[in-house]
Amino acid sequence: MVRTRFAPSPTGYLHIGGLRTALYAYLFAKKNGGKFILRIEDTDQNREVKGAVDVIISALDKAGIHYDEGPIVGGDYGPYVQSERKEIYLKYAKQLLESGDAYCCFCTKERLEELHSSGATKYDKHCLHLTKAEVEKRIASGEPYVIRQNIPLTGTHTYHDEVFGDVTVDYKDLEDNILIKSDGMPTYNFANVIDDHLMGITHCIRGVEYLMSTPKYNLLYDALGWQRPVYIHLQPIMRDASHKLSKRDGDAGFEDFLAKGFLPHAIVNYIALLGWNPKDNREKLSMDELIAAFSIEGLQKSSSIFDETKMRWLNSQYVKEMPLDEFHAAAKPFYDKYYPGKKIDYKYLSELLKTRVEILSDINEKAAFLNSFDHKADRPFDFDKFINKKWKTDEAMAKTLIDECIEATKGDADTLNERLEAVAVKHGLKKGQVLWIHRIALTGAEATPGGGAEMVKLFGLNEALARLEKVKACL
Numbered sequence: 001m002v003r004t005r006f007a008p009s010p011t012g013y014l015h016i017g018g019l020r021t022a023l024y025a026y027l028f029a030k031k032n033g034g035k036f037i038l039r040i041e042d043t044d045q046n047r048e049v050k051g052a053v054d055v056i057i058s059a060l061d062k063a064g065i066h067y068d069e070g071p072i073v074g075g076d077y078g079p080y081v082q083s084e085r086k087e088i089y090l091k092y093a094k095q096l097l098e099s100g101d102a103y104c105c106f107c108t109k110e111r112l113e114e115l116h117s118s119g120a121t122k123y124d125k126h127c128l129h130l131t132k133a134e135v136e137k138r139i140a141s142g143e144p145y146v147i148r149q150n151i152p153l154t155g156t157h158t159y160h161d162e163v164f165g166d167v168t169v170d171y172k173d174l175e176d177n178i179l180i181k182s183d184g185m186p187t188y189n190f191a192n193v194i195d196d197h198l199m200g201i202t203h204c205i206r207g208v209e210y211l212m213s214t215p216k217y218n219l220l221y222d223a224l225g226w227q228r229p230v231y232i233h234l235q236p237i238m239r240d241a242s243h244k245l246s247k248r249d250g251d252a253g254f255e256d257f258l259a260k261g262f263l264p265h266a267i268v269n270y271i272a273l274l275g276w277n278p279k280d281n282r283e284k285l286s287m288d289e290l291i292a293a294f295s296i297e298g299l300q301k302s303s304s305i306f307d308e309t310k311m312r313w314l315n316s317q318y319v320k321e322m323p324l325d326e327f328h329a330a331a332k333p334f335y336d337k338y339y340p341g342k343k344i345d346y347k348y349l350s351e352l353l354k355t356r357v358e359i360l361s362d363i364n365e366k367a368a369f370l371n372s373f374d375h376k377a378d379r380p381f382d383f384d385k386f387i388n389k390k391w392k393t394d395e396a397m398a399k400t401l402i403d404e405c406i407e408a409t410k411g412d413a414d415t416l417n418e419r420l421e422a423v424a425v426k427h428g429l430k431k432g433q434v435l436w437i438h439r440i441a442l443t444g445a446e447a448t449p450g451g452g453a454e455m456v457k458l459f460g461l462n463e464a465l466a467r468l469e470k471v472k473a474c475l
């Protein structure tokens with residue numbers, strides 16, 4: 001059975017690139033009737049951030065990427081958090097020590113620094129030649145040590161990657177990397193191999209930064225007599241031709257995009273297509289469609305550039321087809337934050353905005369008109385707003401028309417436009433001239449989602465008339 005995994009380190013956020021790795025691993029597993037596993041790689045305890053595992057779990061949940069085994073839900077291969085598996089790694093490290101594929105290293109920080117400053121580019125195998133007795137003695141005396149992998153000095157290693165083809169690495173470019181640190185914790189370089197094997201991972205899907213170190217992992221699989229997984233390395237998502245998307249630049253966190261008002265699935269859909277394509281030009285795919293279409297052959301060898309404008313467009317497609325109730329629920333936090341406590345029909349506002357926003361935070365701008373009319377001010381807004389060159393309107397015209405606009409407003413909002421048109425005819429004006437005056441008087445805003453009739457429905461008749469009367473009193 002196909003088993004894939006997502007193995008994030010708990011950094012406190014879920015990077016868009018990480019989310020895409022998780023997504024591909026999920027899609028591949030589901031496409032093949034397999035299992036998708038979440039494993040937390042927290043062996044670098046210095047980097048750990050409190051609550052970070054919850055952030056990952058909740059982000060995956062919002063993204064609709066459901067893991068079959070992992071923290072909280074458990075599974076037959078747990079624990080799924082590496083810091084809880086310390087003893088397991090030690091057992092295999094001992095096996096590698098016995099076979100000579102690993103060795104204890106007592107070199108101090110000072111010696112390693114000296115080695116480095118003398119021009120060495122990698123560890124010099126200084127401790128490889130210690131006798132067994134000497135190693136035992138030094139361990140017994142409490143001297144700190146690490147366990148290093150014993151990598152051949154010469155020769156090359158070739159393995160197959162499903163995206164990059166055959167990859168060859170010269171052993172001289174690999175270092176005897178640390179497998180177990182002096183605190184007994186494994187490094188990524190060791191733990192990923194042990195866990196991928198013990199968790200039955202068949203396909204290892206991860207970032208391209210591991211492409212050149214994979215030979216080290218293969219040596220470990222071979223030394224332990226284990227079958228290597230199939231490797232699928234992924235190119236990074238770029239901000240532009242030369243920079244990766246990075247959290248530091250504020251453009252990479254999944255949660256950041258959610259806060260900006262992108263819908264979770266629109267993000268997932270968009271990033272699915274950054275590095276993979278379904279080969280039929282489809283751009284909008286549900287999770288089920290992504291699963292059905294996903295294939296390794298569609299993965300790109302080149303990196304892709306993240307285009308927020310494109311993701312906005314895709315998001316707007318999803319917004320348009322959202323049921324009103326759903327849109328309203330998603331919009332509500334934005335109303336609460338930016339326009340709380342207004343005397344309006346918020347549900348109706350959602351109806352007006354649903355076709356006018358691409359992402360939910362567009363609400364901030366599109367609903368700005370809600371703050372344009374100040375009841376308490378001498379003039380509720382700047383009356384220069386009545387001036388419209390196209391419609392040839394100004395404050396004087398407003399004064400002429402306001403009484404009739406008030407009368408027209410009093411009837412049924414659905415037929416308001418007809419009554420305003422009659423006002424225009426009566427004064428020999430264009431309809432637009434009267435509509436403009438009416439809408440400006442009602443809202444104090446040049447841009448509103450909908451015309452005067454919609455604004456009356458939004459505010460309710462009493463409030464609409466109160467606004468018009470206030471304007472009349474100032475003209």
Ligand code: GLU
Nearest residue numbers: 007008009041192205206
């Ligand atoms: N913990 C590693 C990372 O966050 C995972 C790499 C892998 O998927 O093997 O980069």
